[in-house]
Amino acid sequence: MQRLLSCLTLAFAALAARAASPEPALIPRPAQLALGAGHFTLAAATRVLVAPGDAGAHRAGTFLLEQLARIDGPHLALREGAPADGAIVLRHDARAGAVAGSYTLDVDAHGIRxxxxxxxxxxxxxxxLVQLLDEARDGAVPALHIADAPRFAWRGLMLDSVRHMQSPAQIRGLIDQMALHKLNVLHWHLTDDQGWRIEIERYPELTRIGAWRTPPAAGEDGEPARYGGFYSQQTIRALVAYAAARGITIVPEIDLPGHATAAVAAYPxxxxxxxxxxxxxxxxxxxxxFNVNDPTIAFLEHVLxxxxxxxxxxxxxxxGDEAVKDQWQASPAVQARMKALGLASEDQLQGWLMGRLGAYLEAHGRRMIGWDEILAAGVPAEAAVMSWRGTQGAVDAARQGHDVVLSPSPDLYFDQLQSDHPEEPTGRIPVKGLADIYAFEPVPAGLDATQVRHVLGAQANVWTEHMPDMQHVEYAVFPRLDALAEVLWTPPGRRDWRDFLGRLPAQLARYRRARIAYADSAFAPVITLDEAAARASGRSTLTLSTQAGLGTLRYSLDGSAPNPGSPVYSGPVPVTLPVTVRATTFAPDGRILAMRTRSFDAASxxxxxxxxLVNCPGSPFRLRVQPLPDATSWRPVYTVNLFNACQLWPVAPLDGTTALHVDLARLPNNYQLAHEAGLVVQRKAATAHGELVIRRDGCDGPVLASVPLPDPDRTPRRFALQARFPRQQGTHDLCLAFTAPTDGPLYAFGRLTLQLSP
Incomplete structure (x- = not known):
């Protein structure tokens, strides 16, 4: 009896220990994970074993060792041999897992399998295993059993290499991270209006001419005199092989019939x-x-x-996206072709062209996928549809029997800003933060069981108009890719936002060791002050917050860097101006997640x-850009509205002010708006180059000042204006609008400073 009681006591102790131990910080979270008792201890002699001649296991082992080395993890040796105690074993078993890509992982005192x-x-x-071994910094890997499988077959990321290119080495690094996140499709955007990036040997002008553009401010302030390049066929083959060795398929995009400027520049x-x-x-x-005549179709087939x-x-x-039909409508030859084909509209003509090329792919054992515009005139039954204009395209396609991939804008567009912090770099607005990506559900509502089976999965899109170098791309992608990876891999019942946040600090630490320029936006302290109280008495209350709400905020008011002993923020803090606030977000395990500093005084x-500033009424469009399109600068950045050159300073403190000093930037107006150009607001100018007009109490209020804009040919791109007005009292909204011609440069606000009367 005593022996039985002892055994039961040990069993309950083991169960209690397992219950008290948290899951390892794995992203994406495995479908099933059960903790065991004990651990496996890594040693200097620990080997990674694969069966002799098993090429797939050898690739997985090599990948494991390479990625551990990249994050300064344990040093292991890869060997061929039979499974043995004390080793990490990677092996195939035909009976293991019915779902493609599934695996089991077991850890006990005898080894890892x-x-x-x-x-x-x-x-x-x-x-x-990379994550498990990295977390085992003391060499002890917790005993556990993982049975894991992907939720979706298409777990993707789209990289735009047209607007701004990435080097092969940088793309390989991105592929490695995709594999670590268990993504399996790299959609590679290779042709567009701004460049042709893929070598086609039969048509050398595509890269000799089509791969190069002259930037709008060529040679000025860090913008190259000529921008471009292309990927040779040798480079592409190497990247395809590199990705395949990591379980990733590269899906190329050759955009047509629109987005054809670079190709037509090469072959008019x-x-x-x-x-x-x-x-x-x-x-x-x-x-x-593109044209729709037989020579053009032959050209496109040769390219394919x-x-x-x-x-x-x-x-x-x-x-298949954004194919504005003006040229087809104006061309007698195209209209004759359309009539000969018995087609009633240009949309049907696009459907005919896409269908013909889709059939060409089918005849070669391939399958067409296109953006959701291809649904407008019908597409081949086997074609798949990528839904970017929201999710309705996916719903319509699935109901018609087409397989679909979700990549809706702005939900999964990684060129959206991650926060509205002023220090964020370039990107589109509205903000799509970490929580927004994690909350995305790839299966649209309203589909029945048969239609749901057509949902292959989803992908995020990385459009690079405003990401001129790889650091910008990394900042935009990470850690939002962690959120997407969990959405696409982990069963819905295992997804939990707070739990995900708790696992993320370990991943961010790996990014730092791998020198990945990830964004800390979700954890960055937002430092705000009750400015009205500060203006009234010099005393106010300070508020701190973060987007994600993870961890502990600590702060200092003397300019020193917060440390684990600094005050914890628990509510509004009384302060007296002037004050310099430094705030740090600490993860639950003590790691630093983000730091920010802000100073307040009477002048600030x-x-x-x-x-x-915020948009004036009438247009929600908002975009944050760098000064020149092809310069790799991170600062300064400017927020513009292409459709309404007007911004509001809400509740501006005008007491005693008699002037507004405005730092401005003149930006290239390098935006094609097609039919939306008619939506751009044009204000009548009174002088040669337009004015900055400042109104009080909204955009219909009285004019406080109107200041002529200088001659663009005689002033630098960054300049200042001084707007003087009668002494003001109270707080009022200021409307700041430009009357510059809409076919000229864009004007954007840097710093605005109200000035008191002497």
């Missing part, structure tokens, strides 16, 4: 007008289309021949950063 039916499963197990005969045009340095929606030879992916992306209460 990763077992999978296929190569993808072994790679996914290796990716999990394949455009509608036949005229030579330049590669575009502009962002936005262009009107250049080489694309298919380079990319073994079953799926080839043919774009009269200043406003232009990025904190």
């Amino acid at each position: 990763v077992v999978a039916q296929d190569d993808a499963g072994l790679l996914h197990g290796a990716a999990t 005969q394949f455009g509608v007008t036949g005229k030579r045009i330049p590669v575009s340095p502009d962002w936005g929606v262009h009107t250049t289309l 021949d080489e694309v298919m030879a380079l990319f073994p992916s079953r799926t080839i992306h043919l774009g 209460l009269l200043r406003r950063d232009g990025n904190t």
Whole structure:
């Protein structure tokens, strides 16, 4: 009896220990994880064992060791041999897991075993093991059992290499991170109006001419005199092989019939007008289309021949988006072609072209996928649809029997800003933060069980108009990619936002060791002050917050760096101006997540950063840009509205003020708006170059000042204006509008400073 009681006591102790131990900080969270008793101890002699001749296991083992080395993890040796105690074993088993990419991972005192039916499963197990071993800094890996499988078959990321290129080494680094996040599709955007990035040997002008553009401010202030480049076929083959060895399929995109400017610049005969045009340095929606005659279709088929030879992916992306039909409508030849085909509209003509090229891919064992505009006139039954204009395209396509991939804007667009902090770099607005990505559900509501089976998965899109270098890309992608990875991999019942946040600090530490320029926006302290009270008495209350709400905020008021012994923020803090506030967000384990500093004095209460202004009524469009499109600068950044050159300073403190000093920037107006150009607000100018007009109490209020803008040819890109007005009292909204011609440069606000009367 005593022995039985002892055994029961030990068993209950083991269960209690397991219950008290948290899950390891794994992202994405495994489908099933059960903690065991004890641990496996890593030693200098610990080996990673794979079966002789098992190429897939060898690749997974190599990937494991490479990624551990990148984050300064344990040093292990890869060997071929039979499974043995004291080792990490990676092996195939035909009986393991019915779902493609599934795996099991077991840890006990005798070793670690990763077992999978296929190569993808072994790679996914290796990716999990990278995190487990990295967390075992004391060499003790907790005993556990993981049975894991992906929720979706398409777990993707789209990289735009047209607007701004990335080097092969940088793309390899991104592929490694995708594999560590258990993503399996890299959608590679290779052709557009601003450049042709893929070598096509049959048509060398595509890269000799089409791969290069002249920036709008070429050679000025860090902007290159010529921008461009391309990926050779040798480079592409190497990247495809590199990705395949990590379980990732590269899906190329050749965009058509729109977004064709670079191709038509190289070969005008394949455009509608036949005229030579330049590669575009502009962002936005262009009107250049491919022709629909037989020579152009032959050209596109020849291009696809080489694309298919380079990319073994079953799926080839043919774009189909934003094809403005003006050129087709104006062309007698195109109209005659449309009539000969018995088509009633230009949309049907696009459907015919996409159908013909889709059939060409099918005849070669491939499958077309396109943006959701391809649904407008019907597409081949086997074609898949990528829904970017919200999720309705996915719903419509699934109901028609097409497979779908969700990549809606702005929900999964990683070029959206991650926060509204003034120090954020370039990007689109509205904000799509970490919590927004984590909350996304890839299966649209309203589909029945049969239609749901057509949802292949989802992907985030990284459009790079405003990401001129890889640091910008990394900042935009990480850690939002962690949130997306969990959405696409983990069963809904295992997803939990607070638990995800608790696992994220370990991942951020790995990013730091791998020198990845991730964003700390979700954890950055937001420092605000009751400015009205501060102006009235010099005393006020300070408020601190973070977007995610994770961890502990500590602060100092003397300019010193907060440390674990600094005061914990628990509510508004009384302060007396002047004061310098430094705040740090500490993770529950004590790691620093983010730091920010802000100083307040009487002068700062009269200043406003232009990025904190708000749009005037009428247009929600908002975009944060760098001074020049192809310069790699991070600062300064400016927020603009392309449709209404007007911003509001709400509740401006005008007591005793008699002037407003405005730092301004003149930016290239390199935006094609197509049919939306008519929505741009034009204000009548009274002088040659327009004015900055300042009104009080809204944009219909009385004019406080109107200051002429200087001659763009005679003044630098960054300049200042002084707007004087009669002495003011009280707080009022200030409306600041430009009357500059809409076909001229853009004007943007830097710092605005109200000035008191002498």
